[in-house]
Each structure stands twice: as C-alpha cells, then as structure tokens.
Amino acid sequence: MIANTIMNPSSTDVQPSVQNNTSSTTTALGTGPGTGATPAFSPLYQQIKNLILRSLEEGEWKPGDVIPSEQDLAARFKVSQGTVRKAIDELASDNLVVRRQGKGTYVATHAERHIQYRFLRLQSDAGEDDPAQRAIIECKRQRASADVARLLALRSGDPVIFVRRVLSMQGAPTILEDIWLPGLPFKGLSLEALSSDRGPMYAFFEREFGVRMVRADEKIKAVAATEDLAHLLVTPIGHPLLSVERTSYTYNDVPMELRRGLYRTDTHHYKNELN
C-alpha cells in the first residue's frame, strides 16, 4: 500500500474533493451548507451516489446511455474505485442504472425488454400474455382539481393533461386507465402522438419529454363497476373491479403522474411478491 491519499497523507496533503465523516472541517462538495440537500454528513459512497444521481437528474447521461467507467468516475471524484463501485451498486439496486459486464454501466430505461412493463402487475390467470392492445380514448387539457393538485404537488387550477385509455388482453377490454400529467413538463402531448406510438408509454415519456419514472406507489381497492365503467369494460353493472391508484415519481421523489386503473379480474390477477 503506497501513498494512501485520503487518510493520513505523508505531510499536509491537500483536502480531497469529497469529504469524509471525520473530524475535519465540513467542506464537502455538493453537500455544503446552503444546498440543504443531504442532512449533515454521510459516508463517502453516499455522497458519490448523490453526485451521480444529480448528473442523472440533470440529464448529463440520458436513458440508455453508458455512464463513465468506475475508473473514470473514481478519478473524477478523487476516490477509490471501490467507493464508486459501492455507490453504483446502490443505484443499480434502485433500478436507476444497469450494469453489464464487459460493457459498462447504463442508465436504466423503460424501453428495455427486461424493464418494460415493470409497473404493470396484471397477469393472465392462465400463463403468459401477449402484449396488450391499446386504444387512447381521450386526451385533453384540464385544470387540476384539489385532489389531483395535491398528489402532483401542483396548485388547484394548474394545467394538467388528462388521458383515458383502454387496454385489451386477448382481445377483451381488461384495463381502463385515467391518467393525469402535470401540464408543464408534458406540454404538447397530443392524442395523435400517443396513439401512433408503439412501446411502453413510459418509454415514450422518456424519449419525448425527458421524464423518467423511477418508482411508484399504488393503493388498491375493490370497487363495483358503475354504468360508465361497465360500458367501457364490457361487464355487468356492479361487477367487482380492481381499482389501482398509482402515483409515479421521477428522480428526487417528484411526482410526475397520477393514474387510476380499473382492472377486470375474472380472467386476470394482480401479482405481488412479498419479501
């Protein structure tokens, strides 16, 4: 072991760019006083993780891109490769990046086969499904109601875009989805663009609006089909349906979508794995 830069350099070596949690002065980059980002101080690899996260947010690397190698990042942040590795490990376990041996580390995207439909948990009782057919019913500008505004972190009356679509599985209408999107980041979204797109809607959002959904919360209930719903899903009035209210978030827990799904569950089920 030679010339250990960080800990005790031979003499008064310069301060490393990223600060450790020890008794030295509090002058880490990116988390210094004023930014109010991370609370107090965190391990080096956490700081590195946050720095990489910021680059992802700011679009320095876009979905599908390779990010710099561990060696490069280590040089850039002046830490060891092992520390960068641990930071990237956490990003990978958060599904924000994907590692590929021999090739590099890639920014995760909903356009990937493996990640595609990551958020759609409805499965056929039988076995595998063909991809669903989609029909956009409606796409229009609205003013946010109090509920929608609260969940999207907007103010009541702020512009939102409303989308209604029906997904059919094995030819039968199975899912009705009402979607609310904040007007600003999705400015220009049209029924035509939505309809003509193939592939997952979230991949479309990445490509066209630079909005990447990172995680989501769902609240699930059983409800009875109203007359409208029964008509759209070709089911008797009063038929039990699964109601799935989803809030989707980009980086930094910023809500970017509100979605209410109504699922027919006579031939399908919502699959969940508990760990």
Next chain:
Amino acid sequence: MIANTIMNPSSTDVQPSVQNNTSSTTTALGTGPGTGATPAFSPLYQQIKNLILRSLEEGEWKPGDVIPSEQDLAARFKVSQGTVRKAIDELASDNLVVRRQGKGTYVATHAERHIQYRFLRLQSDAGEDDPAQRAIIECKRQRASADVARLLALRSGDPVIFVRRVLSMQGAPTILEDIWLPGLPFKGLSLEALSSDRGPMYAFFEREFGVRMVRADEKIKAVAATEDLAHLLVTPIGHPLLSVERTSYTYNDVPMELRRGLYRTDTHHYKNELN
C-alpha cells in the same frame, strides 16, 4: 450439525475449504456433481452464502439469535472477511438476517417490531392503524384438496390444518382469512393455542413449530361478497371485496402456508410500492 462438518478440520489443510472458480480441480462443497443444487460453479461469496443459508435452515442459529461475527465465519470458511461480508450483505438484503452495528448479525424474526406485519399490506385510508383485534373462528384437521395439495407441494388427501380467523380494525371486521397449513410440520396446532397467543401469527409459528416464513407470493382479485362472507364481514351481499391469495415459503422455496384473505376496502386499501 456438530463440530463444523464443513471441510477439512486442519490436517491436510492445503486446499481452501471452499473452492474458487479458477483452474483448480472442481471439488467445491455443496455444489459438487450429484447434489444438483447450484448450476455449475458460483463465486466464492455465493458458496459462503449458501453455507450460511444451510445453517439457517438446519436451525444452527434460530430466529433472534446472533450469528458468529464476520471474522469468525471468515476463519471457519477459510476466506477473507470481505467475502463473508458480501455473502451476509445478500442475506441481509433478502431479509434473512439483520445487521446491527456494534452488536452483530441476527437471524431475522417476525417477532421484531420492524419486521412485524411485514406481509400485511392493508392500511387505513386515514393514516395509522391500531393493531388489529383477532378472533379465531375455526381450527380443524382436513384432507388436502387437489388445489391445496398442489400449492403446498403435498399429495391430495394429505393431512392439512385449516384455520379461519377474522381481523377487526377500529372495531369493525375487516379481514377474513382462511389458512391452510401442512399437517406434518404444524402437528399439534390447536384453536386454543392460536387464540391465546398475542403477537404476529408468523412469530408464533417460529416459536412453536420452528417454521420461518421467508417470502410470499400474492394474487389479488376483486370479488363480490357471497352470503357467508357478507355475514362474517358485516357487509351487503355482492359488496366488492379484495381477494388476496397468498403462498408463503420457508427457506429453499418450500411452501409452508396457503392463505386466502378477503379484505373490506371501503375504509382501507392495499398498499404496494413499485420499484
């Protein structure tokens, strides 16, 4: 397991106890030809993980126990501490063990506050719940139907134990659960024992039968209340209910419980987080 059956005690100590993936002869333990366990060869830390897993299965350390320190395990398996650490890291992320700085690594248990009710996703729409009140309705021996047998990896007609209980939240009956358990491991389970127990049922199973549930799959549907259900849950006939079919597994993906829950979701919802 006595006296570390693991590898060579200390006589012909040349070979490391666990084999690496390199050009040496292929004589790793636990993955040798014939066991058919892990396919071909895996990294050292995976082998260590499997060895620790086996000790957990065999009850060398019981839920709530401390397992040996990383240093001790490293010595026992004749690998570096870093390799043991990586093995334990994976076990911790699988929720099989819990690390506590300064104290040690503990076998996870459903009796822990933090892990308690890990599998119960039903929440009040308002906010936090008081713990549910429980009433065991029924507990009897049965013969497994074809369906139950298949899901529990038994044969039709094998003995199973059937339990029915109702959970009330804020005083209102909210959950009806039918539970099927394999007869052999749960031999002697009685309504009295179940009723007199406080605390999570899964903690009771650990303590009384040495059966630890490690993960579970759920299939969720919306159904209409039948007359029986309506009576038990004090709800109109035909009222939509959430049906949650759960299969719970111990170590090694062995199914150990089948549970069908029916949830009232007028005041509560099933919460799920998508990553």
Next chain:
DNA sequence: CAGTGGTCTAGACCACCAA
C-alpha cells in the same frame, strides 16, 4: 475498554465483450 459491523483503500486476477 474490547468487539462488532461500516467505510475506504489498493492491488490482483477473472470473465466478458468488442474491435
């Protein structure tokens, strides 16, 4: 205080991939 897990480093070798 001693012992535990947590962080950080440095360097070696491997498996995989693309050119």
Next chain:
DNA sequence: TGGTGGTCTAGACCACTGC
C-alpha cells in the same frame, strides 16, 4: 487485445455497543 465490470484479498480506521 484492451477495456469493462466481477471477485477476492488484506489492512486500515471509523462508529457504535456493552461491560
């Protein structure tokens, strides 16, 4: 062949816990 991530080791120091 060179570059990437994957594994493994060894050693240092830290923060936390309990005696």
